[in-house]
Amino acid sequence: MNGVYIEITDVCNLHCSFCPSGKRDKASCNTPSRTAPTIGTTPAVCASRTFMPTELFERCITEAATVADQVYFHVLGEPTLHPGFGRFLKKLEQVSAAQSDGKSLQLNLTTNGTTIDRCGKAILASPAVRQVNFSTHAYAELPFDEAAENLQNVLDFCRMAAAIRPDLYINLRLWNVGDESSNAWNNYMLEQVNIAFGRINASGENSVANQNHVVGENRVPITLEHFCSRHKSFLVEGRIYIHQDSRFEWPDGSASSATSTNAPTLKSLGSTRPTYPKGTCRALDTHCAILHDGRVVACCLDHSGQITLGHIQENSLAEILSSPMATEIREGFANHELRHPFCQSCSFCKRFK
Numbered sequence: 001m002n003g004v005y006i007e008i009t010d011v012c013n014l015h016c017s018f019c020p021s022g023k024r025d026k027a028s029c030n031t032p033s034r035t036a037p038t039i040g041t042t043p044a045v046c047a048s049r050t051f052m053p054t055e056l057f058e059r060c061i062t063e064a065a066t067v068a069d070q071v072y073f074h075v076l077g078e079p080t081l082h083p084g085f086g087r088f089l090k091k092l093e094q095v096s097a098a099q100s101d102g103k104s105l106q107l108n109l110t111t112n113g114t115t116i117d118r119c120g121k122a123i124l125a126s127p128a129v130r131q132v133n134f135s136t137h138a139y140a141e142l143p144f145d146e147a148a149e150n151l152q153n154v155l156d157f158c159r160m161a162a163a164i165r166p167d168l169y170i171n172l173r174l175w176n177v178g179d180e181s182s183n184a185w186n187n188y189m190l191e192q193v194n195i196a197f198g199r200i201n202a203s204g205e206n207s208v209a210n211q212n213h214v215v216g217e218n219r220v221p222i223t224l225e226h227f228c229s230r231h232k233s234f235l236v237e238g239r240i241y242i243h244q245d246s247r248f249e250w251p252d253g254s255a256s257s258a259t260s261t262n263a264p265t266l267k268s269l270g271s272t273r274p275t276y277p278k279g280t281c282r283a284l285d286t287h288c289a290i291l292h293d294g295r296v297v298a299c300c301l302d303h304s305g306q307i308t309l310g311h312i313q314e315n316s317l318a319e320i321l322s323s324p325m326a327t328e329i330r331e332g333f334a335n336h337e338l339r340h341p342f343c344q345s346c347s348f349c350k351r352f353k
């Protein structure tokens, strides 16, 4: 397995229209079920806003190291808002340093960048941070002054990283392809990136130093036209990239609730074999996730625990990932079958044909 998503908090300081983070109803919070889950049952949903306790985080990070070499600190939420974020980086470094056989455990941090002026130095100082992804598409919905200030702080971080952490991968994400209302922001952002990295001057003209360069030589101004479905990533400088992609829709489980009473259970697979919608996914092969309350779920889109496989405080991650339910879902993906009702409501998996 490549990575484990650990949702250290589901709190966020932004309210993107496309994200379930701003849509949860606190009143609907139930205590998470700890009974053994089966396919076709809908687990209780906890909608509270929570920071993961330190002890639970330590359990998660230690368990993650047994099955993967990379972690993420989000499912929903903005990880740098966690009051223990700095301590969690230190714990990650300790766990990574304790790995044997030359292995390590590294963090791919995804952040909205709104706190990067405060936590940037700690991130750059941590050798366990391998990559930082900035969700700069989130700024398209902010008042312009606020968005521009956030972007400036992110670009300051990028320049600092290029100077003192050239090994760090940075992705400036624009995951809003197809949303025309974001084009004005995207154009502004690319212009600022071009200025920050000397591709154009402040007047918007090609820098003198770049005038002899042509497209493909990596120093021309980056524009929206450079991106397409087969060319989603553009190198800015060193290991700093702009990454453009379409907006994905979070599965809402509507198919799950619609079909849950007729959904196949583990027991029903014995004699008459049900048929399933076609589809596959890399979840449980390349990654899994642990929610802020310790529930282990199949993927980083399952923010409400619709595919709860177990609880990290009760079983090891390896045990949970080899449970009958996880095994069945994984076998389904291998056979191009979406066996879990929640997966049947997921459009993200249509990317994997």
Ligand code: SF4
Pocket: 012, 013, 014, 015, 016, 019, 020, 021, 022, 076, 077, 078, 112, 135, 138
């Ligand atoms: S910044 Fe990220 S977690 Fe926060 S609301 Fe936007 S998409 Fe959701």
Ligand code: SF4
Pocket: 251, 280, 281, 282, 283, 298, 299, 300, 301, 302, 342, 343, 344, 346, 347, 348, 349
């Ligand atoms: S199909 Fe969708 S909901 Fe199911 S595991 Fe994959 S990403 Fe998650």
